[in-house]
Amino acid sequence: MSAEVTQNRAVESRVALVKGTADLLPDDFSPLAEIESLLLDRFARSGYAPIRVPVLENRVLHERKSGSRIVANLYQVDGASNEDVCLRPELTAGIVRAFNEASPTPSLPWRVSYSGPVFRLLPTGPRVLREFQQVGVERLDTPGSGTSGDAETIWLAHWALSEAGISDATIRIGHAGLIRELLDSSGLPRGVQVALVEVLSESVQADDDPAVTGDRFLSAIENHLESLTAWLSTGVRNGEAAVPADDTGAAKLFHTLYPEVVGRRAGRDVIARLRRKWELGQGLSGVLGSLRDRLHELADLRGPAPEVLARLSRFEDVVPTMTRELRGLVASLQAYGIDPARVELDLGFGRGIGFYSQMMFVLLVDTPNGSLEVCGGGRYDGLARALGSAEDVGGVGFAFGLERLRDVLAARGIKIPSTKKPKQILVVARDANAFGLASWLRGQGLTVVIDENGGARSQTSDRRFDFVVEGSGPSYRVTDLASGKETTVPSREDLLRLSSPTGGRSS
């Protein structure tokens, strides 16, 4: 932006806020800090110790498992020496990496909590934040240790939200196991399965209306299965034209048609893959049809937990572990005191199936602007191994979006009660003695601000302060800003007594 000239004085262009970020001035920051403090306190009471991991992480950490939506929006750090470094888009991967690298390895279960900024290069728009804060927990444990960890984390998220003032959130629980099981038994190549999981995972937003979610999920399935059919039919066409029955003949024909093979793949790799694809195309058309039917059935499995659990019995033979886990989980949540009617099961709930290995959940809150997701999480067994751990370590966790939670609380008119703070004193500096008094009072644990303007009205009427103190000592004049009452105290010790939390007026 060019410099503007105002009243014959050159004014430099204003340096603006980076898009998708927000300044939090004291009045904006305070409610956010109160919510963060409340959440971390409730996590700590449940045995989750706070930790901190870096904002900068290797890009590959997130590429391995974070899901394509997150990977596509990574904030890459520019610079020749930092080509593979990014700003973290979430904290789970960093925490699992920290566990893998810790020496000695922490004992399981390892319960930690965190709070910090995350960064996603989202398309900008009104109210879209590219830097926002997540507050959450991770519990690393032994894989296959049952659903007790799942129940503990879901309960903790729900309880922390109740403590913040929202006790009527819906807990929507999904499970990646059924979809993965269906795909595994379909005979589709692994790479194609991974792609299908990604597509289904990206097809929905958790706080979509369930009917919309279902429709999007099904239309994503339909679109992808159509693409698969097209893909296999092109494979068969090519196969018929170019693959003779034996490998020697195929190789000869291939080298006649393409005497020079361009690129980093050898001719035999091309032929081998073509043959595999051709064989797959021969046998898979029927499989795709039955896969489509089963996925449709799956998408239909959503509603209140008791009702869906009853309907789940027909999948008992296909995925016995998953059905057992879901029943166990709902029972454990009931033991924690959560009404099953508050729990909604949605087995077509596609978001996150690329990242989570089994259970996944979100907390949804009704607001005047519709139902909004304030917290999401799930189980991610296998992540530690994907990040290079030699041991099988399981994990489950969740994160609250702090700004989102603040907005939802505000929309519902809920104010987090302020934690008790020491009294705040404004010392009016009429001479240098004020600085000594301020230092002494701060040393005694009080919050003191020096008014260098000699008691200007704007400062002395500031609602942050409890008392205004004037004088050079040994006696001081004290004004109680709430009552307007003025007193004179003979010494600074008397001033301290007046200002202590038990002295003077209560804060």
Place this chain on the structure above:
Amino acid sequence: MIIDPIRLALPSKGHLYDGIVEILKTAGYKVRRASDRQYEATISGHPRFHVVFMRPTDIVSQVHEGRCHLGVTGYDVFAERAVEVDQAKVVYQDLGYGGCRLVVAVPESWIDVSHALDLVELAAEFKDAGKTFRVSTKYPQLTQEFFRRRGIVHYQVIDSDGALELHPSLGIADIIVDLTSSGTTLKDNRLREIEGGTVLESASCLIGNAPALRALGEEGQGGPLALILDAIDGVRASEGWLHLEVVGSPAEPAPKTAEAVAKYLTEGGAQHVARGQVWDAVGKDAWRVTALVQAKRVPALQRTLFQLGALRVVALPTRFVYDRDGESTFDRVQREIAAVTTS
């Protein structure tokens, strides 16, 4: 706030330049440029417009930042940076020239790779073999978005400005994502497209700075933005169409013949067909049918028209075509800008 001058950024040379200058001239906005080396110009009869010439990538930045209020560039260039340049809004996505496609191209010897889904498997195979699947492109953002939608995560983008067609044979990359219009260059370099591998359909496009579009929109339907967009709308709608006038013999049973001619033209794809009674030079009853007909179809129509009873067929060039029910770009842009403001 009145914007004056209205800065219009155009590509300085090449087919993107030729096309827009032609459209503007037909629309009544002749660009007056003293020489090819001059980077500023005016528009005859429209003193508020100030034309500047720059590279297509710079045009996107300058319109986003508001130094230029309108700009013509390739849609591919805009789309690649769309996430970042959120103050640049598309006014016309396709100005009707400069068409090309951004496509995935693989070595032609990869006969096992015929569909975009094959890339999913290939990327996974490369990873399993401890290799990185490499993709050369000048469009890393669009490429990553395309791959992400297909669940392809494990690959490396080689961001390059050079001739990408050589990259697979030199081992720099395994495949490329590049622009093509006829596919000849790809074929000459032993590459080919695959099914489902079109990343983007592109053409020359007009973009505008959102706050400037809002400010100019406030000048209303008689303002400079409405007038230039209405003119371009008219020119775009007339492209490829001729105004056909068919006059029939007074001796024929006029209404019946006119009806048959109108029916024949309508069935042949003509638009805005109208018929009516006229009188010839000596006052005898005759008929006339008018229509908009695609220019390339006119020679094939004339013999049948004479057989149906026409005496004379005249096809006139059209310069502006407006349809009461047609969409006005100015109105659409104003709606879109208002929607963004209130959301």
